[in-house]
Amino acid sequence: MTDPIDPSGVRGSLADVLAALGRAETPAGDQDEQEPPIGTGEAVDGRVRVRAVLPGRIESLELDPSVLRLNGEELAREIESAVNAALADLQGRAVATAGTASLGALTDQLKEIQLNAERQFAKLTASLVEAQEQLARRAGDR
Template identity: 85%
Template sequence: MTSPIDPSGLGGTLADVVAALGRAQAPSGDQEEQEPPIGTGEAADGRVRVRAVPPGRIENLEMEPSVLRLSGEELAREIESAVNAALADLQGRAVATAGSADLGALTDQLKDIQLDAQRQFAKLTASLVEAQEQLTRRAGDR
């Protein structure tokens, strides 16, 4: 007779997946907490400067007084150019920061978890087959 099926083994497998994903998302212990990326942009020969922060907000806009001599249309184009440059810089920095996760280690951990889950399911299936056979034998004894 086999031992009762332990469903906690299957739940443990799912807990392992969640833990592995959590470790991949958390900063590693040997790195300091990363500062959020900041994007910067300039226009009008550096007389218009913009700083952008996640999730795509303009944190700072600086204009030298000489830029106010431009027409309203020219000034608007220069500000738009600086803002777009800052947002593009922010996007590039955010992608670089997000891409630094160690996906190779996560893949290896998930492969190990998958193999363990396959063993657990095989054990569960074998126990169910044996239980069914025992029920069939008992029904035949009556």
């Protein structure tokens, strides 16, 4: 069985970050607790908004009703763009806090981000395909 297609490239970029963090990993000292980073992303002039939290989970996806006029492929592309932006923002914020956080723990979190993002993209794609098929069936029934 082949690996699922990764049109977003998230798997590759997160794998690169994990490799770099693995090479730079050092023992953690005593550090203050910090608020976990939050990533945000937008598409279609802010009409699609995404919020990502560790370990790479999409916390919220907000769609302005006007984006529902887009066809399924365009909507999927815009959602993917906003999700990628949120995950990239989360990744940047997580790396920025790495100076004060354990790189070992951050590496583990980024591994979880990678796994969860892959699962979420697969679910999102399947849901969008199913919705598009339902719309096509409904259009054929009329």
